[in-house]
Amino acid sequence: IAGITQAPTSQILAAGRRMTLRCTQDMRHNAMYWYRQDLGLGLRLIHYSNTAGTTGKGEVPDGYSVSRANTDDFPLTLASAVPSQTSVYFCASSDGGATGELFFGEGSRLTVL
Amino acid sequence: GQNIDQPTEMTATEGAIVQINCTYQTSGFNGLFWYQQHAGEAPTFLSYNVLDGLEEKGRFSSFLSRSKGYSYLLLKELQMKDSASYLCAVRDSNYQLIWGAGTKLIIKP
Numbered sequence: 650i651a652g653i654t655q656a657p658t659s660q661i662l663a664a665g666r667r668m669t670l671r672c673t674q675d676m677r678h679n680a681m682y683w684y685r686q687d688l689g690l691g692l693r694l695i696h697y698s699n700t701a702g703t704t705g706k707g708e709v710p711d712g713y714s715v716s717r718a719n720t721d722d723f724p725l726t727l728a729s730a731v732p733s734q735t736s737v738y739f740c741a742s743s744d745g746g747a748t749g750e751l752f753f754g755e756g757s758r759l760t761v762l
Numbered sequence: 763g764q765n766i767d768q769p770t771e772m773t774a775t776e777g778a779i780v781q782i783n784c785t786y787q788t789s790g791f792n793g794l795f796w797y798q799q800h801a802g803e804a805p806t807f808l809s810y811n812v813l814d815g816l817e818e819k820g821r822f823s824s825f826l827s828r829s830k831g832y833s834y835l836l837l838k839e840l841q842m843k844d845s846a847s848y849l850c851a852v853r854d855s856n857y858q859l860i861w862g863a864g865t866k867l868i869i870k871p
Contacts, residue, residue, distance in 0.1 A: 691849070691862050692849070692851075748807075751869075
C-alpha cells in the first residue's frame, strides 16, 4: 500500500528556474492539499483541491500553481523559484470522512539558491 | 486573527507522563486534531476531538474544552520512540485547518 507518493524527495534549484513537485495517491481520496513547513511555523496551506477538476487557494498561494486533472495526481509548480520558497513541501489527502484526517506524503525538501 | 499556541519544546523521562497543551483562537470550530511528526518524516494522525471531554487511545489521550479554547495531549508510559514533534491543528468555520508550530518532545532515559 503506497498511500501518497511525492517526488522528488529532495532538490536543489537555482533561483528563476521552474520546478514541479509531483504527488500521487492511490487511496481514491477526493481532497488533496499542498502544505509548506518552515522552522518555527505551523504547516501553511498553499493550494487545495476538493475534487478532480477543481482547485483553490490556501494561505500562501503566491508563486505556486496546481492542477487536478484526475483523482490521483496533484502536482505543484513553482513557475520561477525564489529563495523564500526554500522549504519542506508536504502533499496530503483526505477522504472527507467523519474526522477528515489528513494522510501525508513523505515530503519534498526544496532548496532554492 | 487565528492563532494556535503550544510550547516550543518539552523534556520528559522515559516511563513518565507528559501533557502537551494547546490553546486556540479561531474563526469558528469544527474539530481539533493532534498529529505526531518524527524528525524528517511526515505528520501522522493521532487524535480528533470535536466534543468536550477526554478521548483515550492506548497510551495517548486528548482532551478538549471548547469554552476555554484549550486542548491537551497526554502521553503515558513514555517510550524513547515518542520523541517527536506534536502538532495541534483546529478546523475553523470554513473547514480549513489552522496549525500550531508544534511541540518538540525530548525523551530522556
